[in-house]
Amino acid sequence: MIRLAANLSMLFTEHDFLERFAAAADAGFSGVEYLFPYAYSPDTLRSALEASGLQQVLFNLPPGDWEAGERGVASLPGREAEFRDSVTEALRYAVALDCPRVHAMAGLIPEGADESTRQAHHATYVANLRFAAREAAKLGREVLIEPINTRDMPRYFLSHQDQAMAVLQEVGEPNLRLQFDLYHCQIMEGDLVRHLECQFEHIGHIQIAGVPERHEPDVGEVHYPAVFERLKELGYVDWVGCEYRPAGNTRAGLAWGRPFGLRPE
C-alpha cells in the first residue's frame, strides 16, 4: 500500500506553516514534504513532527537565491563551493528530522545556451551529484533528482526522464535516485505508466497532481486510479507526495484520497 505525504508548501496553506503539520495529520496523512525547512530550526520542525505523529519524507537542498529566480545550483559551473555547503546544511536537517532523502535541484541554464554550455552544466551536475550522494551515503540518506517541466520552470536544466536516467547511470551511486513527479512527466512526455515501469528500480520518491492545472489528482487529464493500480502491481510501497495546489479548501478536496485513508471532512 502506498503512503501519502502532504506537501506543506502547497497543501493546507489556509494555515500558518507550523500549523499545517497538525492539519495534515488530522486529514489522515502519515508523512509530510515541503520545499525548504531552513526558515525554521531543526528543533522547531522536529517538535511539529512529533506533536502530529508525522514522518518527514522529503525536502530540498538550499536552492540558491530563490526570490531572485534561482532554482537550485547543482548544475551551475562556478557555484560548486555553494553546492557543497548546501549539501552539508541539508544533511544536517535530514539527520535532525529523521528524513531519509533530500532533493537537489539542478538550476537553470542561460537563455539560448549552446551545446558547450549544456555540456559544462552536465559535467558540473554529475560531479556535484556524485559528491552529494557520497556525503549522503555516510549518513544513510538518499539524494534525488527530479525532471521538471519547462512550461512552469523555463530553462530548468533537468526536464526529461531519459536525461535523468543518463545522469543516474553516469554518477553511478546507488543512493542517487529519481524523484518521479507524474505532473511534470505528463506535461513533457506523457506515457506515464510505461515510464514508471521502465524507471521503477531507480525511483526514490513519487509526486502527483492533476494536469494541467496542478490541482487535485482527480481533476484533469490523468486517470490516477489506473496509475495507482499499476504502482500496486509493481510493488511500490513507498511514499507518494501530494504536491498540488488545491482548487479550493485543502480538506474539502481530499475525496480522491479516501481509498488511502484520507478524510475530506
Ligand SMILES: O=C(O)[C@@H](O)C(=O)CO
Ligand atoms: O515539482 C516541484 O515543483 C517540486 O518537487 C520541487 O522540488 C521544485 O519546485
Ligand SMILES: [Mg+2]
Ligand atoms: Mg515535484
